[in-house]
Amino acid sequence: MSATATFIDGLRYDENGLIPAIAQQHDTGEVLMMAWMNRASIQATLEGGRVVYWSRSRQSLWRKGDSSGQIQRLVELRADCDQDCLLLLVDQIGPACHTGRRSCFYTALRDDSPKIIADVLISPEKLYQK
Amino acid sequence: MSATATFIDGLRYDENGLIPAIAQQHDTGEVLMMAWMNRASIQATLEGGRVVYWSRSRQSLWRKGDSSGQIQRLVELRADCDQDCLLLLVDQIGPACHTGRRSCFYTALRDDSPKIIADVLISPEKLYQK
Numbered sequence: 001m002s003a004t005a006t007f008i009d010g011l012r013y014d015e016n017g018l019i020p021a022i023a024q025q026h027d028t029g030e031v032l033m034m035a036w037m038n039r040a041s042i043q044a045t046l047e048g049g050r051v052v053y054w055s056r057s058r059q060s061l062w063r064k065g066d067s068s069g070q071i072q073r074l075v076e077l078r079a080d081c082d083q084d085c086l087l088l089l090v091d092q093i094g095p096a097c098h099t100g101r102r103s104c105f106y107t108a109l110r111d112d113s114p115k116i117i118a119d120v121l122i123s124p125e126k127l128y129q130k
Numbered sequence: 131m132s133a134t135a136t137f138i139d140g141l142r143y144d145e146n147g148l149i150p151a152i153a154q155q156h157d158t159g160e161v162l163m164m165a166w167m168n169r170a171s172i173q174a175t176l177e178g179g180r181v182v183y184w185s186r187s188r189q190s191l192w193r194k195g196d197s198s199g200q201i202q203r204l205v206e207l208r209a210d211c212d213q214d215c216l217l218l219l220v221d222q223i224g225p226a227c228h229t230g231r232r233s234c235f236y237t238a239l240r241d242d243s244p245k246i247i248a249d250v251l252i253s254p255e256k257l258y259q260k
Contacts (some may be wrong), residue, residue: 030216
């Protein structure tokens, strides 16, 4: 077994075979999104160089950007000390969020109230019309 | 109900009442760790200004830094588009990781092999001797 296969095998998946993955823009440090991966999506990501998640709602592989065109190129995959969370350093084309915003984390609690702190870059209608 | 209470109530917790929380150093952008929170830990974090997680292994509130001294001050709490993940902008004193490293994500897959890419800042023996 290759070192990579052993690494993937040694990760700690939850009872559904999933592990959370944080996507961070590699050069700016911006945290873009959090989604879930399974063994197959990790392998597909490492083989293809484009990030592939596991969609819990669709119960299928989710090649990020297939419907929106906003792909994530993998720069580096890291695991945490407990091997139960991944950090993906990525190069994100355009918005990572399905709302058309760069990051999914656009709601901030400020002055005791949730505030929208990021603008829509591309409207969801344009993102998903193709 | 205050806007903050409504916000906390509107988050999407899993079947155990938990939501994943990513801690990011507010000024450098470094992703430090991922852990879990429940309603009580979010409330305690917002009230005290120090990050409090929920420890799944100990099944109790985990005031980050109580045993190691390496506390996390909350700078801003953000939620993602689906309200099922939190991003905590924090000011982390010293190492965030129980191994004594700054970040828990110190294992990187490079050249088809996992590599340790961060040094231990304070040995675990020193961190937990008090």
